[in-house]
Amino acid sequence: MFDFSSDLSYLDGKNVLITGGTGSLGKVITKIILEETKAAKVVIFSRDEFKQHEMVKKFKKYNSDGENRIRFFIGDVRNADRLRRSFKDIDYVIHAAALKQVPAAEYNPFEFVMTNVIGAENIINAAIDTGVKKVIALSTDKAANPINLYGATKLCSDKIFSAGNSYSGEDGTRFSIVRYGNVFGSRGSVLPLFLEKRHDAKIPVTDKRMTRFWITIDNAARFVLRCLDRMYRGEVWVPRIPSTYITNIAKIIAPDAEIEEIGIRPGEKLHEVMISRNSQAVRMNDCYVIKPECMPRKIDWDNVFKGKVCDECFEYSSEKNDLWLDRKDLIDMICDLDLPEVAEWKKEMEI
Numbered sequence: 468m469f470d471f472s473s474d475l476s477y478l479d480g481k482n483v484l485i486t487g488g489t490g491s492l493g494k495v496i497t498k499i500i501l502e503e504t505k506a507a508k509v510v511i512f513s514r515d516e517f518k519q520h521e522m523v524k525k526f527k528k529y530n531s532d533g534e535n536r537i538r539f540f541i542g543d544v545r546n547a548d549r550l551r552r553s554f555k556d557i558d559y560v561i562h563a564a565a566l567k568q569v570p571a572a573e574y575n576p577f578e579f580v581m582t583n584v585i586g587a588e589n590i591i592n593a594a595i596d597t598g599v600k601k602v603i604a605l606s607t608d609k610a611a612n613p614i615n616l617y618g619a620t621k622l623c624s625d626k627i628f629s630a631g632n633s634y635s636g637e638d639g640t641r642f643s644i645v646r647y648g649n650v651f652g653s654r655g656s657v658l659p660l661f662l663e664k665r666h667d668a669k670i671p672v673t674d675k676r677m678t679r680f681w682i683t684i685d686n687a688a689r690f691v692l693r694c695l696d697r698m699y700r701g702e703v704w705v706p707r708i709p710s711t712y713i714t715n716i717a718k719i720i721a722p723d724a725e726i727e728e729i730g731i732r733p734g735e736k737l738h739e740v741m742i743s744r745n746s747q748a749v750r751m752n753d754c755y756v757i758k759p760e761c762m763p764r765k766i767d768w769d770n771v772f773k774g775k776v777c778d779e780c781f782e783y784s785s786e787k788n789d790l791w792l793d794r795k796d797l798i799d800m801i802c803d804l805d806l807p808e809v810a811e812w813k814k815e816m817e818i
Contacts, residue, residue: 615734648680
């Protein structure tokens with residue numbers, strides 16, 4: 468497996484803004500920047516005042532001795548004027564704000580369009596207008612061959628950010644995208660559900676054949692920061708990360724429970740795909756890079772990204788992955804999570 472740690476000295480003296488920065492990933496990225504770099508300032512842009520209040524308390528030590536290295540901006544990516552105000556004097560933007568729940572998207576489609584699509588356009592315009600150097604946007608596996616509205620809005624967002632380079636000019640803001648799989652132990656993953664139901668006679672699984680890519684939240688944060696440094700313009704960065712069957716996680720969490728197959732939910736895929744067929748992808752040591760399909764000028768991509776060009780029929784799927792988590796890997800990943808339920812589970816399993 469890959470460790471995505473890298474030299475972060477490029478952030479020294481720089482101002483970084485994170486949209487949706489009060490989320491799990493945003494907090495980890497913020498901590499890494501404040502503890503491991505000499506960045507001048509991190510600005511958290513989000514719309515939830517309570518989450519900001521909680522984050523202020525958690526990160527107050529970084530504003531001691533008058534340094535004031537972390538600041539907070541209440542706002543919504545739907546508000547273009549607010550974005551422009553917050554982007555003043557910012558060097559780099561990490562765009563993590565999004566509406567993400569698949570079922571909610573089906574019932575509230577235009578709300579997702581407003582945040583995930585119109586919000587993307589607002590980010591691009593604000594960044595160009597204020598002279599931001601780089602913007603890296605967070606995507607999702609669901610944007611590859613989308614079958615639900617959430618995935619469709621994120622595919623639109625990816626295309627919009629890639630096309631943003633057409634408007635910024637040769638020396639203007641650069642835009643690129645990061646796409647990765649499920650974050651292990653996050654609120655949206657299956658692990659909290661399995662931990663909650665581990666004492667039941669049955670553990671629900673939508674389909675016993677289902678596979679997923681997995682990445683730890685620390686590796687996800689470090690991969691984003693690594694890509695922010697080496698990004699060019701318009702490309703999509705995809706980490707090489709391992710897969711496992713969902714049933715493997717269930718069996719480790721509740722070895723005595725019966726696995727109950729309940730059927731795939733609307734908008735859910737059997738296997739995760741992060742690079743669809745006919746994409747122009749290059750395989751590098753720790754990741755894949757998807758070249759942008761349309762750029763305003765000719766770029767020698769072979770010199771920009773020195774890697775192996777993937778066959779046109781290549782598909783990066785969790786089912787066909789060449790990296791897989793074994794039982795020890797899964798147990799180690801579970802044990803590394805700082806969750807009360809995990810501590811209880813470890814005690815019960817005598818780990």
